[in-house]
Amino acid sequence: MKTLIFSRATHFTWLFCLALVGLLVGCQSDSQQIATLDSTDCKGNFDHYKLSPDVAMKYIAAYEAYLEQIEIDASSPGTPALRYPKFKSFSLPECELETIANEWEAGDKVWAAIGIKEEEPSLIFEIRHKNRGGNSYFNNGYPCPPLCDFVPPSFPEERSSNCSGDYSHLKLTDEDAEHRLSAYKSYLEHIKIAQKSPAKIALKTPKFESFKLPECELQTIVKEHGPGLTAFAILGIKGNEPTLIFKVRGTAKTDWVYYDFTNPCPSTCD
Numbered sequence: 001m002k003t004l005i006f007s008r009a010t011h012f013t014w015l016f017c018l019a020l021v022g023l024l025v026g027c028q029s030d031s032q033q034i035a036t037l038d039s040t041d042c043k044g045n046f047d048h049y050k051l052s053p054d055v056a057m058k059y060i061a062a063y064e065a066y067l068e069q070i071e072i073d074a075s076s077p078g079t080p081a082l083r084y085p086k087f088k089s090f091s092l093p094e095c096e097l098e099t100i101a102n103e104w105e106a107g108d109k110v111w112a113a114i115g116i117k118e119e120e121p122s123l124i125f126e127i128r129h130k131n132r133g134g135n136s137y138f139n140n141g142y143p144c145p146p147l148c149d150f151v152p153p154s155f156p157e158e159r160s161s162n163c164s165g166d167y168s169h170l171k172l173t174d175e176d177a178e179h180r181l182s183a184y185k186s187y188l189e190h191i192k193i194a195q196k197s198p199a200k201i202a203l204k205t206p207k208f209e210s211f212k213l214p215e216c217e218l219q220t221i222v223k224e225h226g227p228g229l230t231a232f233a234i235l236g237i238k239g240n241e242p243t244l245i246f247k248v249r250g251t252a253k254t255d256w257v258y259y260d261f262t263n264p265c266p267s268t269c270d
Contacts, residue, residue, distance in 0.1 A: 059236030113210035115180030
């Protein structure tokens with residue numbers, strides 16, 4: 001009899017434990033699902049994409065120092081012309097980030113890639129659409145050099161307040177985008193980058209092509225700073241890898257805010 005009672009008690013104890021574990025697993029599963037839904041809808045908290053100004057300037061200064069320490073040999077036959085091979089940053093046209101954010105859908109991936117437009121470096125945003133297929137391309141950034149202190153016209157007094165106009169001119173056809181991107185890739189294949197001795201700042205991937213943006217980074221920027229924001233995409237060095245830093249402020253002329261956590265290609269190309 002005692003054995004029977006003990007076995008029944010043990011049976012109920014195991015059932016209770018299994019139910020409790022199932023409840024905990026279910027709660028964890030629901031929590032993960034909610035987190036995933038929030039992230040794909042860009043409703044979560046993405047403050048971790050921000051950099052402090054001190055850290056951002058450290059990354060940017062490291063890249064500028066790196067540029068001073070390298071020599072670029074573009075004498076190989078067939079090298080595409082690039083007037084400003086030691087480019088540092090790009091000022092982005094009005095409402096470009098807003099337009100890209102509106103084009104984006106949950107599950108899409110966004111890349112910022114280097115191209116060549118009329119012998120000048122060009123920054124091209126590429127959205128790889130997951131559900132509808134195909135890609136969308138956006139361009140018209142202004143490179144530094146030569147335009148290092150350039151802010152796109154009409155800021156801040158006459159700047160668009162809601163980005164509700166037609167910004168289709170910011171989009172590139174697939175053919176134009178591929179032409180500019182392939183020109184830069186061809187340029188990288190032809191050039192030689194030599195580090196002056198002694199090397200103070202090394203770059204693990206000197207021949208980078210593009211940067212993969214983290215999910216919801218552009219949406220976070222637009223949401224925080226509103227339509228008509230001013231934005232720069234600036235190259236930096238984090239550790240020994242290139243990174244792309246967004247320097248942003250809204251029309252209220254508040255302090256600049258910096259965003260990071262882009263992944264370079266190579267090594268993160270997919």
